[in-house]
Amino acid sequence: MPVTTLARYRDWPEERMVARILEIKAQLGDELTILGHHYQRDESIQFADYRGDSLGLSEQAAQTDARHILFCGVYFMAETAAVLAKSGQVVVQPVPEALCPMARMATGAEAQGAYELLSGVWGDSIVPITYQNSTADVKAFVGRHGGAVCTSSNARQLFEWAFRQGEHILFLPDEHLGTNTALDMGIPREQLGVWNPIKPVRPEYLANARVVVWQGFCSVHTRFTVEDVRAARERYPGCIVVVHPECRREVVVEADQYGSTTGIIRVVEQAPAGATIVVGTEYHLVQRLNAEFPDKMVVPLAVSVCNTMAMTRLPHVLLALESIVAGEPINVVSVDAETAHWARMALKRMLEAS
Template identity: 35%
Template sequence: MLDMPTRTAALYGRVRKVVPPMEWAAFSADIDAILDLKEKRDAVILAHNYQTPEIFHCVADIVGDSLALARKAVEAEAEVIVLAGVHFMAETAKLLNPEKTVLIPDTGAGCSLADSITAEDVRLMRARYPGVPVVTYVNTSAAVKAESDICCTSGNARQVVESLGVPRVIMLPDEYLAQNIAAETDVEIIAWKGHCEVHERFTPTDIRELREAHPGVSVLAHPECPPEVVAEADFAGSTAAMSDYVGQAKPRRVVLMTECSMSDNVAVHHPEVEFIRPCNLCPHMKRITLGNIRTALEENRYAVEIDPQVAGRARQAVERMLAI
């Protein structure tokens, strides 16, 4: 194993363009401790694209969007999974790994979309639209997933909707994602009124002002943004799709209409691209820190538990998505 200073220096080389030296000095002790704890505890860290660079590039073993993390969670061979993301992601990891310990470093890392709908709401929607299948975004609680037919992510939503072979579906809970998918398919989509507190704040005016201030900029929007924002953008897609777009198209200048840390994490791999950053912070994602990841591994907190009666049905909805 590399000695601590060499190991830390090598990791800093990955993120030096997005993490100032003064910040790194505050991070290095926790990073060293986490790397040792992962080995000691047979643990793996899954980090969402919205995590900060020192987590995403320096301690995470598996990174990606919600779909990638769900798929990789199934393949995780470690005994302990630490989910550097929000609570519904940790629940999904637990659903797919019921015999393993899944830790969420901060139980307050929630989601405005997950909070916008309950299991009872889904049952009421089923009663109002009998026989119409329910497609539920993974940004929901296990209890909501358990009342659903199949899950989806922003990256596979259209594919999931069209796989059902029906004329209309109920799609919960993100109203804007549902509207953006409805514009791409002939399937009628009945939407809920949930919104992402990060993406709902972007406006078409933001994009027009960015284009005026930064001529030639490529604008990439997340499909949780309002439809009028997506219509103004050059490309719309999941966080994974946006990252792939930057890698393939290599725009000279780009703006990602999504959570702040996404730009930092993609910029690490594409130093030749100028990233304009009019981002919005997700307060829930930012509750995850190196410090509480370290504490999670040291003290085994906070372990995710799901009612077995809920877990079985919720797992089916996730597995149906993964099978497509």
């Protein structure tokens, strides 16, 4: 019988749903891999065979031979898994409406338009780089134009790689990761331009720029302020403040350290017992780290939740798994062959460059 509605679980207690999910996992065995992003709620990430950041999870997806990959995360992550999937593998996202607002701030067509305008002043020396947190469409645009994907851990390496290929970088879609990376490399502010896709500046104003960053942002990370950092230092004297590079420049400068999600976890792991670590990233991860390291205190810089990451709940996971067991998977994520080819090219260049 096809499984089509969440309503059937309305009266199910949590324990019953958990038991049924575990039963399905055991039944499917190696035929199923569940991936969970660090920002997921405990109620969904508890079933993950692999936890990680978006790229680490996609790499896991590419390595598994499981026929079904259930991706508990947001859409661009499941899309990347679909791009990297082997023939015959099916990627399912429990909540297809869980989209990353930042990834949606750039489309391939908008990126192509910016590229053409900038080519008018920069010639053919532009290397586009896109953050992993982007649509397959944008990754494909980058792949077609000789560019690569980067993550928040290897952005600097990819910028260095890009400058070996050409003289200018168009970076999408996160203004803050692009700005933090460029400034840390010693590129002066006056050689850094911002591209507003709604109201683009005249390209000739950017003639002296070496890096142009797309004006996209993550509302979860731009929510943190310098005042939050100062308040945390007053409240927790001697604390370590670590933030994500999607934060604004002034917050990154005010913090003690900044790093990718994986880097933040490492800071917590390596902090001495008794330390207080104030973390500027998504709240579910901060809470989990606090529970996992009882000898340390891990507190949020401010409570900032990614609402779309939080959409995946127990009934969604269960419904998606029931559909797989029934042989009629719902919410299958797929990418057309042409887009997947160029997106894969951009991902491959990243792996080669880092």
